[in-house]
Each structure stands twice: as structure tokens, then as C-alpha cells.
Amino acid sequence: MMLVWLILIPLLGGLLAWPAARLRAAAARWVSLIAMALDLLVLLLVWLRHAGPIEITGGGRWIAMFDAPWIPQLGISLRLGLDGLSLLLILLTIGLGFVSVVISWTEIGERVGAFHFNLLWTIAGTIGVFLALDLFLFFFAWEIMLVPMYFLIALWGHENRIYAAIKFFLFTQGSGLLMLLAILALVFVHQRTTGTLTFDYFRLLGTRMSPSTEMWIMLGFFIAFIVKLPAVPFHTWLPDAHTEAPTAGSVILAGIMLKTGAYGLLRFVVPLFPLAAIRFAPIAMLLGVIGIIYGALLAFGQNDLKRLVAYSSVSHLGFVLLGVFAWNALALQGAVMQMLAHGVSTGALFIMVGALQERLHTRDMRLMGGLWANMPKLSAIGMFFAIASLGLPGLGNFIGEFLILIGTFRVYPAFAVVGTLGVIAAAAYALILVQRAFHGPPRDAVAAPDLRARHLAVMAALTVAIVYLGVYPQPVFDMASGGLANLQTATHGVLKLAEGDPR
Amino acid sequence: MNATFYLSAAIAVLSTVLVITRANGVHALLYLVVSLLAVALVFFTLGAPFAAALEVIVYAGAIMVLFVFVVMMMNLGDAAAVREARWMEPKIWVGPSILAILLTAQLAYMLDSNTMSQPHHAIVPARAVGIAMYGPYLLCVELASMLLLAALVGAYRLAHTEHGRL
Amino acid sequence: MIHDLWLVPAFPLLGAAILMISAGRLPSRAVALVGVVPVAVSAIVSAIIGIGFMAAPPSGHAFTEILWRWIAIGGFRPAVGLYLDPLSLVMMLVVTIVGFLILLYSTEFMAGDEGYSRFFAYMNLFVSAMLVLLLASNLLFLYVGWEGVGLCSYLLIGFWYQDAANGLAARKAFIVTRIGDTGLMIGLFVLFTHLGTLDIQPLLHRAASVWPHGSAIASLATALLLIGALGKSAQIPLQTWLPDAMAGPTPVSALIHAATMVTAGVYLIARMHGLYMLAPAIQMTVAAIGAATLFVAAFAALNQHDIKRILAYSTVSQIGYMFLALGVGAWTAAIFHFMAHAFFKALLFLAAGAITMRLEHHEHDIFRMGGLAKKLPVAFWSFLIGSASLAALPLVTAGFYSKEMILSETWAHGGAVPILWAAGLVTAFVTALYIFRAVFIVFFGEAKTPIVGRYGIRIVLPLAVLSVLAVIGGFVETPNGLGGVTIFSRFMGSVFGPAPLAAGATETALLVFASLVSLSGVGLAWLLYMRPAPRFAAWTQTPSVVAWRAFFLSGWGFDVVYDRLVVRPFLYVVRINRHDAIDDVYTGIAEASRGLHRLLKLTQTGRIRWYAGWLAAGSILTIAVAVIR
């Protein structure tokens, strides 16, 4: 039941925040903050007070599990499960949820209640995605997550917001449709072979089907998730959406929502279709590598600070795609680490851009330069996260990238080598960001106040997080290994059959 | 009886041709009335006297009168007739005529291919029609009444003038 | 005490953290204190550890300390651990002591700079990262230090950020070295994939037992590590960043771009020398690259105007000597030369800084100096001592002994075609020529730029200490003909094995020959630049000589080639694809549907007859289908 509360608290918080804003704008903010705090509390309670893992036949060990009938006629149930992987991602979600509420404190001044409603519902949807173990419920949560996000961009975004919001919506909705079709196909194939109609994840694991069917259904899921990830060539919604979204929207979008794509690949694509995934792995990894290089090249060419960060996300998540399809312990742990570190570092960069936009009313780097002289704190923090983003050892992103690459190297050395070259391109775009925004001769026009305490506190927390991930990541690995073991047990037997696989 | 049918059929077709070619509205209407009366006669020859009567009363009588009123109210004078004539330039007839010929040809083809048995023509009296109407077709009658009511309200609302504001 | 090894990198890190968190709010005296004291403490701790190590060596002459488990995933278990053996001990001592001296110097040199606190924060971070690099017991942890020093180098080259040119130089340094780092990283992948560990000592043992001598995989791994070393140590073909890196403050050049960081590549190869011995072809490549670099860079140095660029090319050239030594298996000689070089090159840079800080407008062009010997005696004497050591003047300089060791071992290794040795020898001559060219032009002749200010003790003391070290640093290891002291090579013996025995008579002959070469270089410099003959001046102006001088001045045109081959294509690709060609596909889809919409809109004429006509036509068509079927 606690798992249900994890989703319900933000939902209820959102419902409460909307009318609360009629009293005072601050009330909505406090309600959201309290909802996030409660959610965190619930999560910690679930985690710390669980009595031993729950064993699922063929599905591994879970920290907590919830199951209740929903639409029994169609084999749909409210099945939620928490393992190490989902726990980490939910932790990231709640953490960045906190951050988004705090940084919107001054940025959002109109329709405050509705804003927090949408924010909390998006977060609730995301948590639902990370918990759902019923494919129908998963799809449901997936949609819940998208619609409020659309409104966040369309209502509180910047100059070109409607275009961006519609683009975001079309891409994600199109991919959602594809996923729905794939889910239905899988369910019906399962029904034809076993005679039971069910959307339950565990019962769908190991569904027997012909290789070509498996490939087609896998592709449906795969494309749905890599649109969200996003991987080249489905990434073009991301720069527009990021550029136009309000800061909190960007943080949620980059920090959390992109991870749902990666989570989907991890949780569904490979375990449900192991053979097809193995056969498809070279192409998927090729897309990942192309994404790494292509995103980095584009990031280098941007003038808009937010677009630069957005394209850097494409590059970073290319690593995740690479890691997922390498499918060994190192690469998977690396992918998880990369997700967390990217969430923190890119979130921080978006906050930095948001703070700049609030002060300078522009994101165009051609109008910046020499900000260090006026805003040393903001600049130092911005530079720190830019450097984190280029993968400096000792910070979280490096651990993720390194593990992914070393794991990939075992399986497909060529991809690992090309991916490593992406690290050079990362240096190019991260440093050009620093140069064009913070260094160079200062301009008189850009005199503006430095970061204030609220932002500094957020940034300090994120800094601590990214350093922790880089210096002492083992607890994260220990936590994730439970979840990853779940995924790997699902595929273990099948993968053994795949000949000559060096995993 | 056969002669009556052929004669009235010829009149119906001819007067209809005249309806669609007249430039003057009132003339066209009068030809239409002739056409309708001829069709009523055809009904009679086909053994449907009740329908023939209704055709005369409702169509030729009530509906056409409505038309006449409106046309007169519009006051379509000579100028309108001239314009109508101008609109009916020869080339405008080409497309519709082709369509109509195609339609006719298709129907003729169908009639030709389906060998119909010799008709069993009998007079269907008004009584039988009434029994059928208030028996199996009661719901249709009700619907028709609803339709008429709706048309009444609609026509009233549409044509209603509120002191110059229409 | 040896168990407190972790304190050595921890103190500077702490200093850096304090300075960063204080965000420039500390008064400058406190900054200076926080900036220097941690490194001083580190130096003292290192010295105590060093003495303890020498007095009572731990078993196996090595000490490993695991601080904490960093990552443990399956068989991949790199730890955050420190490893101390004579090699890392020597490097650690040099880094902390030279680092301390340079920081002390900086407290005065950088006084009044608006980024005073930032400077010391970065410098402390650098020292810490460098120590991590040296002490890491694990290649992944080493990589942390490796990239850490690269970052600090970037930050400090671009320290005066308001000048965009400095930013460009900083980025160039970072990206070029990162190209090398990528090679190193791939090298780590290869090593881990094939040997199953990244802990250096187990890795070396396993490699020796698993890989046969000269095996392809060993060559691959060492070649990849070599790429990393080339980037960091500014060797051909990745040397171009170092001369530009002189955009940073002079103490930075002294510490990072002369004494410590740039020798990280030397350290890496020395540390992994067990692997290189398995790959003779690659080891030969190291020697060849070293020889080529030292030769190329020396000629480039001969034609520079900027005093710091002369020293920068000199550094490239001297590291070339170290690579040459590594390539011929003279591990000890390489490290010995590293130590000597750290002393005399830091001294040269600090002396150069001491000159420029006293000149108006911080003049860097040697042709606008002149006659400074009288006016700046402190700078003159220290620069002279450094130059002598660099030029390897016989008997009294550290550079003489270390270079001598390299040349004699190269000769011993050289075999039939001693081309490597010849390159080393010719370069020794050019080295003496170019550095004394600078000495004579800067300190003699007539004064051209007025001088201002005066020196404090914090400038003089480091110069004095380094001057002493640049002289006596060589006495720990002397050739047989000159006393045959072997303290250094015996100390290093536990790492590199026993030093090879050089043939007595040949060695002495080589010694004399090399000494004469150095001296003749100085002599030629004296002839050309102290008593310039008119014919020489005329010769330098002939067109072909001017062209060659421009070619050497540009560092043999590497920058131009890279600009054409790499930078411009990259920028071109970025520029033409700035708006993301893939997005055009989606925009195209949107445009296509919009066009279709426009087309379909044409049918919506709003005319009843038009609609009716199509209705009729459609019906007729439908009926036709029904009829014909």
C-alpha cells in the first residue's frame, strides 16, 4: 500500500496546490514542497522498513510489491513493484522534484497553482512509470506523465512555446501509440500461446514467439523508448522542448523524464525480448554511438545556451543506450550511474541557464561573456557542472561513462572506441560553453546580481550529489545491483542459448 | 390505360425539361406543377389512387403554392430572368448532362440485365395504405411528424424578421 | 608515518576546498597562508615519509595503502589506493618541494591580482591531483589525477579569463591533451579486458606471465598508453598545446608546464615499464618520438622571441630526452633527468617571471630586454644557473649528469646506427645555443625597457633554493669517470632493476665529447649574440633563412597542419549542421502535410453546385462499381 501512496501523494498534493494558490501563491509552493517531503519520507520508510526481499519466480527479488485487481476482465491489475533500480530513479525524481519546486519560487509568478498541479502530476506519472509492473498501468502512467508536461511547456514556456509543446507532444504521443500497439501485440501473442489474457509483467516474461514476431514487437517498444531517451534520429523534439520549457520543466524533462526511456529499455525491451534484443544490439549501439558524437557536434555549434545543454543530453544519453545494449554488469551499472549523474549535472546546468535567463533575459551566448566578473558564484558553479558534464574523473558522469565504455569494450570494442572519442567532443562543447558565457571580456550590459541563497543551496546540494556519485559510488552500485540482477535473471537462461556471447 | 401512361410520362419528362431550362421563375414553377400532375396521373395508372390524390393536393397544391409565394416575394422580375438566361450558357450544360446520361445508362443497364417478371398490377386502395401506416409503420409516421414539427420551428426561426434585423 | 601517506594529497585538497568555499571572501594574507601552508605541510610529510622509507624500506621496497573501496562490480574492483615505491617517492618529493617553492614565489608574484584566491585554489587543487596521479595504486585512480591535472592546467592557462586568447590557449591545451587521454582510456579498457584488473602491480605481474614478449596485444596496450603520455607530455604529434599554454601566469608555467604535469607521461611509461619491455617495437617508437621531439623543439626554441615560449619549447625538447631515455630502457636516467629538469626548468621559469614582473608592461620579448645583468642581479644569476644546467655545462650542473646518463645509455643501446644518440647530441649543442642566445640577449647589450619595483624575500628565496638544487641535484648519480656515485640508481633499483654497466673507456670518451659539444654551443652563442658579426646579421636576413626562421618560429608548422586537417573540418561540419539536418526531416514531414492540406483546401470552394456535382459523380462511380460487379 505504501507504494500506492508514493504515487498518490503528488497527485493529491497537486489537487491541493491548485486551490491553495487562490489563497496565496506561496501556499501552493509550500504544499508542493510538503508533498515532496512526504513522498521522500514514504520512500525511505518503504526502503528501510522492508522485511526481506520479496521473491518472484522468474522475476528476481523485490523490495516491495503491491498487487490489486483493476480491470480483471482484461487481465489488468494495479501491480507496483520497487527494486533497487526503481528506488534509485524515484529517489532522483523526488530529489529533482524538490529542486524544481524551489527554483520555481521566483521564476513562476502567474497561475502558480496550476503550475504546481502540473508539476506534481508529472512527477506522479514518472514515479508511476518507475513502479508499474503491469503493462497497461505502465502505459497509463506514461500518458499521465506527458500531458501535464505539455501544459508546463505550453503555458509557462518562453517565446516559441506552442511550437515546442506541440512538437514534444506529437513525438511522445506518436511513440506512445507505438508502445501501446506493441503492448497489445505482446499481450495477444501471449494469449494465443497460453490462453490467458494478462498485462502482468512477470507473466509476460518469457513469452514464446517466433523470432520475427519478437523482433517486430521489440522494435515497437524500442522506438517508443528511444524517442523518449532520445536517441538519434528521434531527438529533435528535445532541443526545442528544453529551450522553450520553464526551468523547472527543463529540469524535470532532462533530469527525470528522459530516464523513463532508458528505464523502459532496461525493464521491458531486453527482459521481454532477450533474443531479439541481442540480435538488434549492434544497431541499437550504433545509434547510441551516433548519438554521442552527433549530439556533441551539435552542442558545440549552438548559440542558445539551453540548446547546447539539450544537445549535450542527447550525447550523454547515447552512452546510456550503448550501456543498456552491452548488457553486462559493468555497462548496466554504468548506465544507471550515467542516468543519475546526468540527471544531477544537466539539471544543475538548466538551473544555471534559468538563473541567467532570469537575470539577463536572454539565453544567447553571443550576448554573454565575461560573466565571471559580475557573477563569480554562478559562473564557478556553472563551470563546475560544465566540467562534470564533460566527464571529469572524480565526478559522477565519469564513473557512468567509464563503466559503460569498459563494459561495451568487452562486447563491441569498436563502439567503445568511437564512444570514447565522443568524450573529446564533450570537452569541446563544455569548454566553449564556459568560454562564451563566463570567460572573455566582461560586458557592461550584463551587470546583474549573483546567485542568491535559495539557488546556492540547491546548487550546493547538487554539487555534493555529483561529487558523492564520483567519489563513493559503491552504495549506488550495491543498490542498483539488486535491480539489475532482477533484469538479468529474466534474460539469463535465454542469453546462455545465444552462442558465443561474451557477456 | 397504357396510352394514358405513355402520354402522361411523356408530358412529365417534357415539362420537367422545361422546368430546368426556364429563365423565368414563375414559368418554371408552372411547368413543375404540370410535371407533378402528370406524375400523379402515372400513379393512378399504376394503381395508386391515394398517392395520386396526395401528389395533387400536397405537392402540386401546397408545396408549389409555397414556392409561388416565395418567388413572388423575391420579386424576381425581368432583370432576374435576363441574368438567369446569361447564367445558362451552353458549356455549363456539358458536365451535368454527361453525369445524367451516365446515371441513366447505368440504370438502364441494370434494368436490362435484370429480367423482371411481368408485373402483377393491382389497385392498392387507400384503406390498405392506412392500415399499413398505422400498423407496422407507426414509428415512421411519428418520426415524420417530428420532422414536420422541426421543419415548422426551423422555418419560422429562420424566416423570422425582428424589425429589420434578420 | 608511512601510513599517513594519504595526508600528502589531502592537505592541498583541503586548502583548495577552503579557498573555493570561501569564494574570494578571505583577506589576501589569509589566502596566501591557506594557499601555501598545505603544500608546505605536504612537503614536510613527504620528506618525513621519504626519510623513513629510505631508512627502513618496507618489504619489497613498496607500500600500498587502500583508502576505500571505490567501485566493486563483479571482477572490476578498482580501489582508491595509494602506492609508494622509490619511483613515486622521488616524484612526490619533487612535486611537493618544487610546488611549495613555486607557491611561495606566487604569493608575491600574484599579489594584487583580482583572482588571488582563485589562483591558489587552483594551484592547490593541481598539487593534490598531481599527487594522486603519482601515488595512485590503480590505473583508474591514476586517471583521476591525470584528468585532474589537465583540468587545473586548463583553469590556470585561462586564469586571466578576460582575454579571449588565453581561453583559446586553455581550451587547446585541454582538448589536445584529452585526445591523448582518450588513448589512455582505451588503453585501460584493453588492459582490463585482457588482464582483468587495473591495479598496477598485479596488472604488471599478470601481463608478464600472460603475454609473451612482443605480443600484439601488449603492443596495442602500450601504444594506447603511449598516446596518453604523448598528449600529457607534449610530444610529437601532440606537442602543439604547450607553447600556447604560456598564456597562464608564470608560476603556473613553472609548476605545471615545466616541472610536474608535463612529465606525467614520463611517469606513466616508467610506471608501466614492465609492459613496455613486453613490447619492444612500441618502446622503440617511444625512443624515436622522443628523439624527433627533442630535435624539432630545440630548433623551434632557437627562433622564438618570447622568453616563455623559448622555455616552453625547451621543456618539450627536454621531455623528449626523457622519452628517449625511456625508449632505450634507461628508466632511471629518465627519472633522474625529470628531477634535474624539474629543478632547473622551474628555476628558469621563475627567473623569467622575476624578469618580466620588473619590466614595464610585463615585457616578454627578449629583443626588447637587454642589459639586465646589472639591474636584476638576482634574476640574472638564477637564470644563468638554470641555463647552465639546461645546457649541461660540465661538472657543476645537475643537467650535465642527467643528460650524460641518457646519452651514454642511448649509445650503449644504439647498436649499429646510433641515430638516436646523434639526435641527442646535436640537440645538446642546439640547446646550449638557444638558451645562451637568450641569456646574452636578455642580460647583456644595452637596456631597452625600464624596470620598476623590487623583489621581496618570497621571490628571492625560491630562486636561491632552486639554484642550489639545480647544481647539487646531479651529484646523486655521477658517471664512473667522475666518482661513480650511484645513490640514485641504487635507490631506483628496486623498481627498475639493476642499472646497466656502461663500458669504461667508451663512456669516458663520450663524456668528454658531450661536454665539448655543450661548451661549443655556449661558445657559438657568445660569438653570434655577444659579438655579432655583420656577416651573420646579413645571413639571417637572406630570404631562405628568413623562411626557415618563420617555419621554426611557428613550431615547424604543426599548428597550421592541424588547423587545416582537424580544426577547420570540425568547425565546418559544426557550422553546416548547426540547425540539425535531422530536424529538417521532421520539418519536411510537417511541410509536406501542410502542402497536402493546401491542396485539399482547393476542393473546399464553398459552392453548393460544386459539392453537389462531386456528390453526384461519387454516387455514379459507386453505382458503377455495384453495377459492374
Next chain:
Amino acid sequence: MTTIPLDHVLILPVLLFALGVIGVLVRRNLVFILMSIEIMLNAAGLMFIIAGARWGQPDGQVMFLLVLTLAAAEVSVGLALIIRIRHRLTTLDSDAADLLQG
């Protein structure tokens, strides 16, 4: 009763209907269009009558009655619209009433 071949009888509504179609498509005056529609409806009614006569059943006539009511309703609403359009556009030209143009 009569001995007219059914084929001949059926030709009449077909011709009338086709003429109605021509009328609708050719005329621009709304009143004439409405008249042509009446012709078409009448032709349809005639078809029902013929079918009813063929089988000797009353259903055909019932249907004709329904068509009749439909025609009445259609004419009343149609004429009301024509009056309205005439007021609004001061013309009966159907091509002028193209406000639905895309």
C-alpha cells in the same frame, strides 16, 4: 390491370431523377436548385410507388407518403433559408454564398 412492361415504367423515374440532377448542377439560382431537388425527390417517390405496384403492397405508398413529408419539410426550411440568404447577400446566386470556402 395495366400491361405496361415494368422496364418502361422504371425509365420514367430515372429520367426525372437525371433531369433533377442536371437542374441542380446547372442552375445557379437557389430557387431553381430547390425546385430541381423537388424533382429528384418526386422521382424517388415515383420509384417507391412503382415498386409497391409491382408487388401489390401498400408499403410503396407509405414510403411515398414519407417522402412527401420529407419534401414538405425540406421545402419549408429551404425556402426560409433562401429568404434569409437573399436578405444577407442580396442575391440568390448560390456561387455567391461560398462562406464555407476553405
